Amino acid sequence: MNNTEWPLYEVFIRSKAGLSHRHAGSLHAADDRMALDAARDTYTRRTEGVSIWVVRSSSIVASDPAENAAFFEPAEDKVYRHPTFYEIPDGVENL
Amino acid sequence: MYTQGLDQKDSKRDDADSPERLAAFQARVDTEEKIEAKDWMPEAYRRTLIRQISQHAHSEIIGMQPEGNWLTRAPTLKRKAILLAKVQDEAGHGLYLYGAAETLGVSRDQMVGDLLSGKAKYSSIFNYPTLSWADIGAIGWLVDGAAIMNQIPLCRCSYGPYSRAMIRVCKEESFHQRQGFDILVSLCRGSDAQKAMAQDALDRWWWPSLMMFGPSDAESKHSAQSMAWKIKRFSNDELRQKFIDVTVPQAEFLGLRIPDDDLAYDAATGHYRHGEIDWDEFAAVLAGNGPCNRERMAKRRKAHEDGAWVREAAQAYARKNAARAA
Numbered sequence: 001m002n003n004t005e006w007p008l009y010e011v012f013i014r015s016k017a018g019l020s021h022r023h024a025g026s027l028h029a030a031d032d033r034m035a036l037d038a039a040r041d042t043y044t045r046r047t048e049g050v051s052i053w054v055v056r057s058s059s060i061v062a063s064d065p066a067e068n069a070a071f072f073e074p075a076e077d078k079v080y081r082h083p084t085f086y087e088i089p090d091g092v093e094n095l
Numbered sequence: 096m097y098t099q100g101l102d103q104k105d106s107k108r109d110d111a112d113s114p115e116r117l118a119a120f121q122a123r124v125d126t127e128e129k130i131e132a133k134d135w136m137p138e139a140y141r142r143t144l145i146r147q148i149s150q151h152a153h154s155e156i157i158g159m160q161p162e163g164n165w166l167t168r169a170p171t172l173k174r175k176a177i178l179l180a181k182v183q184d185e186a187g188h189g190l191y192l193y194g195a196a197e198t199l200g201v202s203r204d205q206m207v208g209d210l211l212s213g214k215a216k217y218s219s220i221f222n223y224p225t226l227s228w229a230d231i232g233a234i235g236w237l238v239d240g241a242a243i244m245n246q247i248p249l250c251r252c253s254y255g256p257y258s259r260a261m262i263r264v265c266k267e268e269s270f271h272q273r274q275g276f277d278i279l280v281s282l283c284r285g286s287d288a289q290k291a292m293a294q295d296a297l298d299r300w301w302w303p304s305l306m307m308f309g310p311s312d313a314e315s316k317h318s319a320q321s322m323a324w325k326i327k328r329f330s331n332d333e334l335r336q337k338f339i340d341v342t343v344p345q346a347e348f349l350g351l352r353i354p355d356d357d358l359a360y361d362a363a364t365g366h367y368r369h370g371e372i373d374w375d376e377f378a379a380v381l382a383g384n385g386p387c388n389r390e391r392m393a394k395r396r397k398a399h400e401d402g403a404w405v406r407e408a409a410q411a412y413a414r415k416n417a418a419r420a421a
Contacts, residue, residue: 005204
């Protein structure tokens with residue numbers, strides 16, 4: 001058994017120019033170049049992408065779902081950040 | 096195939112899972128909220144998914160063997176290119192699924208190790224041999240057809256990474272089924288010998304394909320929890336019935352006879368009734384005594400061992416370059 005597992009990479013794909021890269025999945029590769037080649041073979045066999053990013057999973061800093069309430073709560077009581085918060089007087093247009 | 100892992104019993108106890116947490120989790124699932132990798136989940140949910148997703152991945156990987164058997168003997172260059180693309184897809188499906196399973200905290204090495212040691216299972220269907228080119232048609236039509244029936248509900252699975260992997264798989268699987276049917280259409284429009292080949296393939300693959308859906312509902316005692324967790328959406332018998340109902344007319348189109356004397360359309364229910372499935376055969380194949388179990392495992396182990404130097408060399412190269420750059 002090979003117990004020296006290759007590092008895990010996350011794969012992000014831009015499906016066409018004008019759109020953002022989007023997470024497609026993950027894979028193992030010995031190095032960055034191999035990760036890119038494997039990402040092409042694994043995730044774009046049907047021309048699903050025009051650009052690929054790969055990044056070591058260990059390099060991603062993620063928020064903790066268990067802390068979601070505290071982390072995202074400050075945005076919830078600021079309804080005035082949405083345009084729908086404001087009442088527009090009758091007769092006013094183009095606002 | 097692919098949900099046979101959900102019929103196994105999970106007997107461990109999880110004292111750490113408090114009733115409050117379990118109830119909150121179930122409430123999320125009940126409202127069709129997706130569960131993501133870092134979310135809290137019951138340990139049994141995690142174990143069930145690891146078992147199910149890894150078995151699914153192993154099935155894709157082992158599934159390359161019966162089809163790979165005909166790569167060098169495909170009748171035309173076009174058929175060969177298509178089959179090559181299909182076998183490559185199976186490898187891709189295996190990789191999507193291993194990736195999804197790894198989000199649950201199991202390592203790739205662990206999963207591969209469990210497959211090679213025989214601890215982990217894969218779908219019973221891949222322990223049958225591909226004796227003629229027509230078998231490649233039958234696999235695409237029946238085996239991939241049955242897989243699609245199983246996999247489309249899995250796209251709505253409560254576990255996000257599995258559900259996303261399945262959406263990708265299902266998009267590609269449709270090509271597999273059509274290419275299989277296309278092979279059989281050609282054979283059935285050909286000479287008597289070619290048509291007989293197609294019939295022979297259907298005779299051998301029909302019953303094993305029905306077994307892919309797993310034991311009958313009466314025997315499938317452990318799937319209730321998977322249903323409650325919305326990992327599984329339909330019972331084995333429901334999916335099997337759906338498969339039979341759509342497949343029988345396709346066989347009629349081909350002019351082939353389904354090898355079941357008891358098969359009859361029931362106008363009252365709108366379903367085809369079918370004969371008794373040989374569950375002893377199913378049990379024997381699962382227990383490792385199908386026609387090709389040993390061959391499949393031996394080939395997988397050999398491929399893994401033969402590739403060891405490549406994995407080591409790639410790693411040595413990566414380390415050398417990293418050291419130079421430092």
